[in-house]
Amino acid sequence: MICAIGNPVFDDIRTPWVHTDGRVLSGCSTNAALAYAKLGGQTAMVGNVGDNERPGLERHLRRCGIDYHLGRSPESGGFKLDYDDRGNRELTVLGIAEPIAEIPPRYFDCDALLFGPILQETTAGLIREVRAKYDGLMFLDPQGLLRRHVNGSIEHFCPKGIEDIVGLFDYVKPNELETEVLTGIDPRKDVRAAAKKIKSWGPKVVIVTLAELGSVIYDGEEFIDIPPYAVHAADPTGAGDTYAGGFLFAHLGGADLEAAGRFASCTSSIMIEQTGPDFTLERAEVLRRAATLPVPAPAIPQ
Ligand SMILES: Nc1ncnc2c1ncn2[C@@H]1O[C@H](COP(=O)(O)OP(=O)(O)OP(=O)(O)O)[C@@H](O)[C@H]1O
Ligand SMILES: [Mg+2]
Numbered sequence: 112m113i114c115a116i117g118n119p120v121f122d123d124i125r126t127p128w129v130h131t132d133g134r135v136l137s138g139c140s141t142n143a144a145l146a147y148a149k150l151g152g153q154t155a156m157v158g159n160v161g162d163n164e165r166p167g168l169e170r171h172l173r174r175c176g177i178d179y180h181l182g183r184s185p186e187s188g189g190f191k192l193d194y195d196d197r198g199n200r201e202l203t204v205l206g207i208a209e210p211i212a213e214i215p216p217r218y219f220d221c222d223a224l225l226f227g228p229i230l231q232e233t234t235a236g237l238i239r240e241v242r243a244k245y246d247g248l249m250f251l252d253p254q255g256l257l258r259r260h261v262n263g264s265i266e267h268f269c270p271k272g273i274e275d276i277v278g279l280f281d282y283v284k285p286n287e288l289e290t291e292v293l294t295g296i297d298p299r300k301d302v303r304a305a306a307k308k309i310k311s312w313g314p315k316v317v318i319v320t321l322a323e324l325g326s327v328i329y330d331g332e333e334f335i336d337i338p339p340y341a342v343h344a345a346d347p348t349g350a351g352d353t354y355a356g357g358f359l360f361a362h363l364g365g366a367d368l369e370a371a372g373r374f375a376s377c378t379s380s381i382m383i384e385q386t387g388p389d390f391t392l393e394r395a396e397v398l399r400r401a402a403t404l405p406v407p408a409p410a411i412p413q
Pocket of ligand 1: 254285286287319320321322323324325326338339340341342343344347348349350351352353354375376377379380383
């Protein structure tokens, strides 16, 4: 079982191709948990939600067979996401949920804990406390650690001491913006230098995702280029989150880094063809896509 930690959000998403009909369930931990569960893995989720959204969320998670611990919050998290035609997004805050106070002890038996905060709800204190008690695989999607709320909008920043926090994790998966915020290096210009810098802070494996260019996995010895599975990205929201779900599903099931990365790439390709959480994600289709991926060509020629 994995446990995904981070608040769910209810987002209003506009891309050049689709616009959600009202606010839809999303969020880094949520999308990863949904993907992992749809693939057939045992999944739990920890996060805070407002009373209005709680019944619907609980129904959704139960329908997907996801175990959960949902804390109370005066309101639920949410963003309005506006994408430009190059896939860049601007976030406006619709609601903010409370920080997560604790992880129930029963989840310390999980095979992996996936931290996927959306906006500072997994504090450095919580992460340190969990690391002190848990010696299994800790996976970080750092997006919510690098965001702050300023006058209704979200801006990115590099928190003081982030190197130490990143170093508490076994696997760390920033996207290209997060990689640049963390390292000061544009990964489209030098993905290897950026991955090396993050690796030097202590994680065993660094995964830099590069949207339509695929991803690069670095374990300190090898750089593994993972090709994208080419699709029309109607709504790229959750690409990185479902990548994490797919990666952990394959890797915990025994796949090596390269095979897990290819499986993850194809998992995310299915999500971005549609919008919202209600899409079919079948392991057989992920495997079918993965079998057609080209032999790795460098995501970015070095
Ligand atoms: N346009 C695309 N075409 C094919 N694959 C894509 C595309 N966009 C993303 N992907 C796949 O999804 C992975 C993660 O994408 P990306 O780097 O955009 O994540 P992200 O920005 O963290 O997304 P989010 O935070 O919304 O979950 C990529 O490495 C790639 O495998
Ligand atoms: Mg992301």
